[in-house]
Amino acid sequence: MDTQPISSVTTNAPIDTGAADLTVVQEAARLIGQSATPGVAITGTLRLMSQMLGLNRGRVLLPSDEDGLLAIRYSYGLTDQERKRGLYSFEEGVTGKVMKTGQQAVVQDVDQEPGFLFRTVDRATLPEGIVSYLAVPIMEGNLTVGVLAAHRLRMRPRAINADLVILRILATFIAQIIKINTLIEERTSHLREENQELKVALEQQQNNHGILGESAAVKDALLQITRVADTPVTVLLTGESGTGKERFSQILHLNSKRCDQPFLAINCAAIPEQLLESELFGHEKGAFTGATATKPGKIELANGGTLFLDEIGDLNMELQSKLLRVLEGQVIQRVGGTRDVPVDVRIVTATHKNLQEAVNQGTFRLDLFYRLNVFPVHLPPLRERDGDVRILARHFLLSANREYGRYTLFGRGVLERMESYNWPGNIRQLENVIKRAVLIALDGNISVSDIESILRQESVINKHLEAGQAAVSNYPRAAEPAATTRITEPGLVAPVAASSRPYRWVREDEEEQLLNALQQTGGNKTRAAALLGMSARQFRYRLDKLELTNAP
Template sequence: MDKELTSPMNAASANDRGAADLTVLHEAAKLIGHSGTPEIAITGTLRLMSQMLGLNRGRVLLPSTADGLLRIRYSYGLTEAERKRGLYSFEEGITGKVMQSGQQVVVQDVDQEPGFLFRAVDRATLPEGVVSYLAVPIMDGNLTVGVLAAHRLRMRPRAINADLVILRILATFIAQIIKINGLIDERTSHLREENQELKEALEQQQNNYGILGESAAVRDALLQITRVADTPVTVLLTGESGTGKERFSQILHLNSKRRDLPFLAINCAAIPEQLLESELFGHEKGAFTGATSSKQGKIELANGGTLFLDEIGDLNMELQSKLLRVLESQLIQRVGGIRDIPVDVRIVTATHKNLQEAVNRGTFRLDLFYRLNVFPIHLPPLRERTGDVRILARHFLLNANREYGRYTLFGKGVMERLESYNWPGNIRQLENVIKRAVLIALDGNITIGDIESILRQESVINSHLEAGQSALAQPSPLPPPESAATIVPVSSAGSIQSSARPYSWVREDEEQTLLEALQQTGGNKTRAAALLGMTARQFRYRLEKLSLTDSL
């Protein structure tokens, strides 16, 4: 026991020092629990060391991620210039020795220690008399992650060992602050990167007329849209369900001279057949039961502007004839009316079906097809939009978090799984999956297990989609009956190569191609159809026409 503690006066002083130690530890713990940043917590702890214990010019040194050198990251009582000078390799000075060995070091007199560098603080800055330097490692388990150090006057009633005990405890506190901050940084840096990418994507969206995506396929579709926006040409948008046809039609309208006039949209498949004619052409009073007054249809209401007709392939033959008349003469008659009404409307149509096939089946007028197919623009499916899944997924995650009041992040491997999925439902399906993932995620983290569970449920509908492969939705000129069918490429090894091809007449010499596709896919008709660039229904139709179903 030190002699200074034997007298009643020294005992009282010891009690005061013990109270000061407890106060420092208590206040440091409060700083850790309530400070919003490590800067506040650690700098506050160093201030307590100086003001209550006389451990002055305290500093915390951490390895730099840029060059691996030890730098003063937090300090109290040092100038900015002194902080910048406090730079050490692991082999330099007392600080480097502590970092390398993981052992505390006590320099009783800095003037008598050859290894003390006076790099950060000049000797002239220190007080006169004997100055000591204490440095303890900051440990995360068995790993040294930094150094806590401070000066003190050697000749003080307080024992150096007492200071070392406090420093080691505070170093443990600081280690926890650094560890927690590291975990937060790891998570938030990922979020910051995502937010930056999303910000850049949103900026790019302004250049893409509101379409979120940077892929070449999207840029090509937008380029075609802008080329014809200011012309009177009829545009047919093709592509699978969920590829954003209405949004692209709006872009076409907004880039045309009609931009300040109405834009109306109607989904031909969403309105009962008996009501669709009235919705499109309007009706006169008394035209049918319930028609108590005259009503303008969508075509009239869009006069001077643009009318978007989605799922045009679902129009019946009678409405197809009437639509053809509108396109040719810009005249309409309301239901129950006899008067021709002139209109000036640009009609943009869209379909996910193969209109060529519909023409061949006799369910779609050939003359209307040619009127609509003047300038077809194919909208790419999501699986062909390289890099866009990542951007769209983050956009939908942000929207879902706002909508549901959540703070959810993508876990490890989730984005890669989303990018590898085929997305038969395209953008609409991706948005749906992200929303569901946000709702089921635990602890604010969407795991790859969450995504796999949702995608397993989604995979049930794959074989029932009519959209088929992307190229099927892109019409091309109808071949005459005597023309040859498109040849399916075959590799040098004799295996069928997946190739998109337009619809063509069923010919007997296709038999071998169909059978090879079935053989390659183990008899799975849906996969065989996809391999040949067909819908499953088209593939089965060919099998039936060629009388192959009985032999399978």
């Protein structure tokens, strides 16, 4: 007997389309729909082939991930030893040729076929008489991904062509099972990797006092915070909005001797000016309409502990004066009161504004500036935290999935796109973008186009943030060479830093200089900035302030 590919199978026997065939197809479809694993579905299908159609020792061979050889992944009627022996290259035996060519094959008599190897099943194990071997490719589109094969007795009433039809149908089912399982494995593997990275990040978070991130910029800020945490020095946290100033102030408190005492925070920009004094200092009964009882303020309530004042640059001059008294004398007077109330509170302040510029503009007291700026710590913006976007993004994705009851993953290229973005709104913006992405993802997969769509919506906001970033980026950082301070005019202060790009105020007489630089560089703003010894951001900030943004 000879081996016949489908093109040479010329038997005219009628194809059996009886109840057994229909039952096998229906049961195989049911197994695919109900089985939790591909092993259960495929092994169940091979069992049906054997018990109902007489296609025995069925096996599904797939390329091994390790060596690329065809290996028996699923089988019915084979021993463990036989399964282990069933390894083939794409050049070996009937099975290898089916995998290589993508054509099905029929061995009418295994004893008469020179190319039949008897590698998996010894001839002595097979029944007496003429035994046939059928093998069909498992196809995904035009790609052969495996082989479905089985033995059968040659002399049976059932035609071989009928078996080939059923095998082709079942091979299609199996191809779908494999494809679905591959997708699940890829997603699960991706999720496992993300969970492992997040687990490592969370472990590192413990070492970082609760801050997620491994960048040098974050570690430097943490090092400065922990160095002064247990001292009475006044700390000023600077940096753009959304960089985590309150979280860093909590770390400062938790690492100090005051950690067992209250930690209170107040955003000076979030409370109406007429209410802020009462909120900070408290009030006496009858101090104003509605003051029906004496109420301590945040400074008193934080006695023994730490008070964090965010957006300190928004305090009016009167409250600045009262805050200076607290810092110097550790006493307060409630609104409507006449007696001093002693307090023992550490005040930590933060701002996204440049207080030196505010001093020069006359909106911030010079003496208070000196009192607050004893130990400034600059918190890095997200764009300067190399590698932290990926860690934070996965953390926020996990949190959003829990909050919204979703099971959403990042698609290919999403993390890379987010790492390349500037993030003018910093950590707060990143969290917001991911929450929105989770809500709009239709198939449980956040795509690059989803992220791009959200970022386009935020582009208008980002333009307004750039000017603020430019001002803050010029704020002297504790990690940079120390700057001295000189008085230029009464009440005005300007830094003289060792940096090659010192801070300079925007002056109207700079307009000609900026335009000349643009003309020399053909309108290239980055080169023009370098020509003037500025950063590109400083240069753009000046163009914006002087209304030269449309300059050529």
